[in-house]
Each structure stands twice: as C-alpha cells, then as structure tokens.
Amino acid sequence: MTRRAFTSRRTVLLASATLLATAGTALPASAGRAPTPPTPQKAAERALHALAERGAQVRGGDGQAFRVVRVTLDRDGTSHTRMTRTYDGLPVLGGDLVVHQSASGAWRGSSGTLAEAPADSSPEVPAKTAEKRAVTKHRKTKGSPALVVEARTGDHQPRLAWRVQTVGTQADGTPSRVFTSVDAATGKVLLREETVRTAAGDGQSLYTGTVPLETTASGSTFQLKDPTRGNTYTGDAGNQTDLCFLGWCIRRAPATLFTDADNHWGTGTTSDRSTVAVDAQFGTNMTWDFYKNVFGRTGIEGDGAGSYNRVHYGSSYANAFWDDSCFCMTYGDGDGTQFGPLTSLDVAAHEMSHGVTSATANLTYSGESGGLNEATSDIMAAAVEFYANNSNDVGDYLVGEEVVLSGLGRAALRFMDKPSKDGNSADSWSSTTKNLDVHYSSGVANHFYYLLSEGSGAKTINGVSYNSPTSNGSTITGIGRDAATRIWYRALTTYMTSSTDYKGARTATLNAATDLYGAGSTQYSTVAAAWSAVNVT
Structure with a gap:
C-alpha cells in the first residue's frame, strides 16, 4: 500500500515562497495582556529570524538557506513553521524541520533529525559512476x-x-519509480526510495452494501464525480497499465470517467464494472469526511482539491497504490485466489492517507521512517472504518x-493487536527493525496505536477477538481510539519530519499528547507506556 512526496502544485504556500534566514529577535508581548495571534506570514518571518540565533540547535551554518512551506497555527496562537533547507543551493534531504513558537514569538523548540551541518558540496565521484551504481536489472534511468x-x-x-531516478515495474506489475542516493565521495549507495507505494446518487458496492453517492449531472447522464468533495472522481483503467520506457511514460492507464443513466450505480457483483467503482468512490468519500470532520482538513493537501481513483488496473493485478505524480489512487481486480478487488474501505483510506503523509511530514519510504509511513496509513484506515460506521464493513x-480470499491462508493482510500474526511483521522494536520491508516494520507503530487505543490483553470489539501482548509484560489501559x-x-x-524514526516518533507523540491533553495527563503517560510496551524507550 502506498505514497510519495509531491511537488508543491497543490501545496498552499505562503505568499513569499522562499524566505532566507536573517538576523533578528522576536518581540515580547505587551505586558498585562494576551499577545495577538500572528498571521501565517508573521509567524514564518519570526521563525526565520529565530533560526539566525539558534544555528547550533538546528544544525545551521554558512551556505544554508531555509524555505517555509507551511505554517500551522493553534487556537492560542502557537505556531509550527515547517521548512526545508538547502546548502550551497543543494537540497538537504532529511534537513527539513519544524520551528515551534508561542503567540508572542518565544522559542518553544524545533523538530528535526539532521545530525550536523553540511560541509561539502564538491563531488569526487562522477555522475556517470553514480548512474551505474543506481541502475539495477530491468530498470532505466530517467533524467540526469x-x-x-x-x-x-x-x-x-x-x-x-548524487540522486538518480530510475523507472521500471515492480514484481507484481505495479509501476516503479525509484530515487537512489549515491555517496558522491565513495560511490556507495546510501538509500533507495520507491516512490510508488502499494498495498493492497446511490450505489450497490461489493463490500459496503448500498451507499449514498454525490454525483455530477451531465446532460442526460450522471458522472461519478463528487462536486462536494473537490470533484474527486472514479474512472475505469480498462485493464491497462502504465507503460514507461527509457525513463519516459509513453502510456498511462486511463481513468475513463464512469457514467450512468439513472444515478443508481453498480449491482453488488463484479459482473458490473461500476460496482468496484462504487467501493472506491465511497472509500474516498468517507476518508475525505473523516479528515474534514475530525481534523478540519479539507482534502489530501488541505486545500480543497480532490484526487481521483482508477479501478480495473491491469489483469489480475492484486494490489493498490497511491502515486503522487498523478495525485491518484489505483486499484487492481485481484487474482481471484488470494485477493478480490482491492477497493475495500480501509484500502481506499490507506492509499489516500499516503497522500496526507506526503503533504505533511513526508516520511521517507525506507527504514524506520518508511515503517512509520505505512503505519500511518494503516492507523488512519482503521480510524476511517470506525468513523464510517458501515454495518457491512464494521x-x-x-x-x-x-479483500482477502481463502487462498491467502489468513484472515487479513495485517493485524494491529499482534502484528506478528501475519508471519512477517514486528510486534516490537529491535535494532533490526530498520532492515525490514516497510510493510512489516510498520508493525511496531500499529501495535503501539492498538495498545494506546484499546489496551493490552484479550477483548472483543465489533465481534472481532483481539489479544494484544506487551514486550515488557506491562498492562496497558487504552485511552480510546479518538484520543x-x-x-x-x-x-x-x-x-x-522526513527522517523521523521510532525514537523520534515517541518524542513526537509525547509532544502531541502534551499539546492536546497536558504533560501530566493520563493520555501523556499512556503514550509513554504504550511505546515502552513495544520496546521504544
């Protein structure tokens, strides 16, 4: 299941997109009265000024410049300014940070993972050598x-x-676009990142029964396009696949918009091609509503813009993926043995949430940050399922x-209460977690989320039996799924940020619990206990 960082084509940027750090100090609030909450522009300026005085803390230094990409303001005026950085004009991947300040501009810390300031911008290894190191069998480079x-x-x-882009096809037929970072001093491959991630009126769906749909009238027909949710729509890929050759996509599978004469879509069976389109559209609808109504986030990037779904991708394609380059979710029909069509509610929510991750923390899809990326999609997918409250898919x-059929030999792809039940995922953290496939290293965070929500031990929820262990033998009492x-x-x-690992995730969630519930709250202490229960201490 999938994700990747997009360009800023839908990211809401500040009016001045590029702001360089300059010297300056934040002005204190007037005595005796609450400070006036800053505008996003003012908060960005304050954050950049503060960096000039906090160089050592944020690993700043000569040759560096910072660019503000987003400002989030709390109700009390506290600001959180997310930035990227460059060194001698080169992007510093993993150098992104968030500056936290009070309403008056007082420094409240920063979030980031960079170990020290960059100090080199002269390569010893030529670009051609880097290309050779990056290319693997059946892959071609794209660009320089x-x-x-x-x-x-x-x-x-x-x-x-050197960052080298190569393209090809993954083993199961999913399109592949990999960025490989090759050390410009030694020629060693530092990191490979796959940027196409996999998963997995009214309409009669395959999985969720008869569901309501908002559609668009067009002449005498209706289009499966929702004007109330950013014009998100669902199209038929026609069992075609994306075809890329020598670095250029010479064909992208279509997304032929579904239409219907009477605004009653699907039959509840796969014999009608629009049935799984109903599932996909309903899944993105519920995910849109969840983010909007729970968090006030309108659309994947929070700008009200919709995305689109492609169903019937490929032939017997048993997966689904999110692709930043098309800002879309794509679903296969399954292989008929292990998987049915990959259009269930939680799969749709999983894929759409990859887009949200990409638009915010942009967690690198490799190592522990990749596991956190995957887990975020699983976590939000579970939350969307409960939010939808659909009796056919509780x-x-x-x-x-x-989507799982009998041929897979287990009841689900993954199990959040005890991830190791899938035979591959990690129940708790170890020094080898970073070496696992991101779909399996995600188990640590999935287990943390289950323990934080529901607690340890045996219980039955909505007719499903769970029995969640802890690595340290502790007993956890959950704080509830909503919190x-x-x-x-x-x-x-x-x-x-992009390089957050499990240790950083513990810190991030404790900070979040402090913001939402207080440092002395039950929620805060349970976050700490739940991480300890999965050996993240």
Missing part, C-alpha cells in the same frame, strides 16, 4: 543525476550525494480483511 545533500540514513549524517483493527488518533495525527502534521 542531481547533486543533493543526503541525510535520511540511519545516522542522519549529511553526505553529498470498524476493526485488521488491515484488508474484506489515540488525534495524538498520531498531530504528531504527524506538527512534529514528524
């Missing part, structure tokens, strides 16, 4: 290598690197249970 400062490795040390802590989800979302959007 670009110099970057790579700091998303486990030690978060900045290293000058809320649970299982991933992909509706747990709010804490995770705030940690993601306010404190996590």
Whole structure:
C-alpha cells in the first residue's frame, strides 16, 4: 500500500515562497495582556529570524538557506513553521524541520533529525559512476543525476550525494519509480526510495452494501464525480497499465470517467464494472469526511482539491497504490485466489492517507521512517472504518480483511493487536527493525496505536477477538481510539519530519499528547507506556 512526496502544485504556500534566514529577535508581548495571534506570514518571518540565533540547535551554518512551506497555527496562537533547507543551493534531504513558537514569538523548540551541518558540496565521484551504481536489472534511468545533500540514513549524517531516478515495474506489475542516493565521495549507495507505494446518487458496492453517492449531472447522464468533495472522481483503467520506457511514460492507464443513466450505480457483483467503482468512490468519500470532520482538513493537501481513483488496473493485478505524480489512487481486480478487488474501505483510506503523509511530514519510504509511513496509513484506515460506521464493513483493527480470499491462508493482510500474526511483521522494536520491508516494520507503530487505543490483553470489539501482548509484560489501559488518533495525527502534521524514526516518533507523540491533553495527563503517560510496551524507550 502506498505514497510519495509531491511537488508543491497543490501545496498552499505562503505568499513569499522562499524566505532566507536573517538576523533578528522576536518581540515580547505587551505586558498585562494576551499577545495577538500572528498571521501565517508573521509567524514564518519570526521563525526565520529565530533560526539566525539558534544555528547550533538546528544544525545551521554558512551556505544554508531555509524555505517555509507551511505554517500551522493553534487556537492560542502557537505556531509550527515547517521548512526545508538547502546548502550551497543543494537540497538537504532529511534537513527539513519544524520551528515551534508561542503567540508572542518565544522559542518553544524545533523538530528535526539532521545530525550536523553540511560541509561539502564538491563531488569526487562522477555522475556517470553514480548512474551505474543506481541502475539495477530491468530498470532505466530517467533524467540526469542531481547533486543533493543526503541525510535520511540511519545516522542522519549529511553526505553529498548524487540522486538518480530510475523507472521500471515492480514484481507484481505495479509501476516503479525509484530515487537512489549515491555517496558522491565513495560511490556507495546510501538509500533507495520507491516512490510508488502499494498495498493492497446511490450505489450497490461489493463490500459496503448500498451507499449514498454525490454525483455530477451531465446532460442526460450522471458522472461519478463528487462536486462536494473537490470533484474527486472514479474512472475505469480498462485493464491497462502504465507503460514507461527509457525513463519516459509513453502510456498511462486511463481513468475513463464512469457514467450512468439513472444515478443508481453498480449491482453488488463484479459482473458490473461500476460496482468496484462504487467501493472506491465511497472509500474516498468517507476518508475525505473523516479528515474534514475530525481534523478540519479539507482534502489530501488541505486545500480543497480532490484526487481521483482508477479501478480495473491491469489483469489480475492484486494490489493498490497511491502515486503522487498523478495525485491518484489505483486499484487492481485481484487474482481471484488470494485477493478480490482491492477497493475495500480501509484500502481506499490507506492509499489516500499516503497522500496526507506526503503533504505533511513526508516520511521517507525506507527504514524506520518508511515503517512509520505505512503505519500511518494503516492507523488512519482503521480510524476511517470506525468513523464510517458501515454495518457491512464494521470498524476493526485488521488491515484488508474484506479483500482477502481463502487462498491467502489468513484472515487479513495485517493485524494491529499482534502484528506478528501475519508471519512477517514486528510486534516490537529491535535494532533490526530498520532492515525490514516497510510493510512489516510498520508493525511496531500499529501495535503501539492498538495498545494506546484499546489496551493490552484479550477483548472483543465489533465481534472481532483481539489479544494484544506487551514486550515488557506491562498492562496497558487504552485511552480510546479518538484520543489515540488525534495524538498520531498531530504528531504527524506538527512534529514528524522526513527522517523521523521510532525514537523520534515517541518524542513526537509525547509532544502531541502534551499539546492536546497536558504533560501530566493520563493520555501523556499512556503514550509513554504504550511505546515502552513495544520496546521504544
């Protein structure tokens, strides 16, 4: 299941997109009265000024420049200013940070992972050598290598690197677009990041029964396009696939908009091609509503813009993916043995949430940050299922249970109460967690979220039996799913950055719990206990 960082084509930027750090100090609030909450522009200026005095703390230095990409303001005027950085004009990958300030501009700290300031911008290894190191079997380069400062490795040390893009196809037929960072001093491959991520009127759906749909009238027909949710629509891929050759996509599978004469869509069976389109559209509708009504976030990037779905992708394609380059979710019909069509509610929510992660913390899809990326989508998918309150697909802590067929040999793709039940996922953190596939390293955060929500031990929820252990033998009493989800979302959007690992996630969620409920709250102490219960201490 999937994700990736988009360009800023839908990101709401400040009026002055590029602001360089200059000397200056924040002005104190007038004595005796509450400070006036800053505007986003003012908060950005204050944050940039503060960096000039906090260089050592944020690993600043000569040759660096900062660019504000988003400002979030709390109700009390506290600001959280997210920035990227460059060194000698080169992007510092993993150098992004969030500056936290009070309404008056007082420094409240920063979130980031960069270990030290970059100090080199002269490559020793030529670009052609980097290309050869990046290319693997059945892959082609796209474009020319670009110099970057790579700091998303486990030690978060900045290293000058060549970033090489290669394209091809993943083993199951999913399109592939990999960015490889090659050390410009040694020629060593530092990181490979797959940027196409996998998963997995009214309409009669395959999984959720008869559901309401908002559609668009067009002449004598109706289009499966929702004008109330950013014109999000669902199209038929016609069983075609994206085809890329020598770095250029010469064909992208279509998204032919579904239309209907009477505004009653699908038959509840796969014999009608619009049935799974109903599932996909309903899934994105519920996910849109969840983010809007729970967090006040309108659309994936928070700007009101919709995305689109492609169903019937490929032939017997048993997966689904989010792709930033098309700002869309894509679903296969399954192989008929292990998986049915990959259009269930939680799969749709999972894929759409990859977009939200990409638009906020932009967690690198590799190592522990990749596990946190995947877990975020699983966590939000579970929350959306409970939010939708659909009697045909009740809320649970299982991933992909509706799309799984008997041939898979288990009841779901993943199990949040005890992730190891899938045979691969980690129940708790260890020094080897970073080496797991991101779909399996995600188990640590999934388990944390379940324990934080529901607690340890045996229980039955919505007819599903769970029995969640702890790695340290402790007993956890959950704080409830709503509080747990709010804490995770705030940690993601306010404190996590591209290289956040599990240790950083613990800090981020504790910060979030402090913001939402207070440092002395039950919620705060349970966050700490739940991380300890999965060996993140």
